[in-house]
Amino acid sequence: MLDIQNLNVVYGTGRLRVDAVKNVSFHVESGAAYGLVGESGSGKSTVLRAICGLAPITGGRVRVDGQEVTTPRGKAFYRTVQMVFQDPYASLHPRHTVDRTLSEPLAIHGEKDAEARILQALREVGLGPSFRFRYPHQLSGGQRQRIAIARALILRPKVLLLDEPTSALDASVQAEILNLLDDLRRRLGLTYILVSHDLAVVAHLCERLLVMQHGEAVEETTADALRSGVASNPYTQALIQASRGFTRADKPSVQALAG
């Protein structure tokens, strides 16, 4: 479904040159969920942004459904690939009602039957028709993220790019959104690429994942390997250790992070 070969993203030139992503390659089959894990500045979000055209592809190839993407991306691309952003407080227009937010992609793509599609999209994300004419400030964080997911799904895309979809939410709300994403993938046969700093969230939603550090791919591994604590790379090992909570005597893991 999605094939990425030697992706490079470079910002600036000369002294100000920043190599945000260096030679990252991975492949995601149709219907799979793939995770990108790393700390801030590791380039994981930049990979997502490069796929959907929000960051420049300086080198390498991005193929979606067997076709290499064009810059700028065409309408057909956005019918296939949609994105959900991290902060539902920032990604919804504060002065647009839910109805307007959801009808905009339909209008852009000349879709008919907007009314029925909007009601269906709301149903899919577990919200009733009563939410249709509300403004974002009348919704809770979890409800907002559901609207953002509904907006992404309304064009029936095949690939959903999820950039930290639950990190701005409380733990109990995070569980609801993760369940929703799990359920939608099964029902609609979606392909996910999930970016998160939380190993447990990635292991919950994805089968395979890529660990990134300083813009480079460090290790490709599976959720099962993470669960059993197997990691060949010391950085991955340190991340697993850190995700288990604070421990008073584990000085060695700090050394692995210095690099």
Next chain:
Amino acid sequence: MTKPLLDVEDLRVRFHLRTGTVEAVRGVSFQLGRERLGIVGESGSGKSQTGRAILGLTPPPGEVTAKRLAFDGIDLTTASKRTLRELRGGRISMVMQDPKYSLNPVMTIGEQIIEAYQAHAKASRSEARDKALAMLEAVKMRDPGRVFSLYPHEVSGGMGQRAMIAMMLVTDPDLLIADEPTSALDVTVSMEVLRILDELVTERGMGLIFISHDLKLVSSFCDRVLVMYAGRVVEELEAKNLREAQHPYTQGLMRCLPTLANDVRPLPTLNRDPSWAL
């Protein structure tokens, strides 16, 4: 323990708004010795307002009342502004969530630590400077002399947070309130910051109030945990007994987190019982 360091009874924080009165903290009581106390809750549970009310940092138009709010025998509700100023930053310090917003952007890190020290101790400039450098070393800065002359925008988040901890501990406080000190940091960096905090608190015998939304982190870091919901403490328990939590809210919070250890799906969600908020 004879006398608690901090004694809070029936603490309430109210905000009188146009649309009515919102009670953010509704009768919180606890005592703190020289230990690590965690306050956990979701957004809006009143955990941060509890921490701020202790220091007298409730933003206007907030109103704080308490049957008792005493720090080391000093009644904070009736204390003069002058006394409060001496306590605040001197004997009680607070580490905030995000170093990007809580450090002064136009002062070097060294200057800020010196300023904090000289506000509370009669010390010459060179003494203060030595103290600041020693403090930067205590928070494991690799090159204290260099960090001393840097501005906050020139350091990373983890270094900024360590600089803030240095600034807060330079006056040797008896009580440190840390409000989500690691939420803005990467998980591995936050472990490093916590380890430094842990060492300093243990060495100096301070009391620590650690406010966080992360139940897992708090239970691994603190001695005792207060779980807050809708402005009340719904459960108080030893951190190591968190798994035996009695209150359905605490149990629900524990269960709804995905873990690496076991794969549960769908994740159990929290069914909020209106009676919890009563």
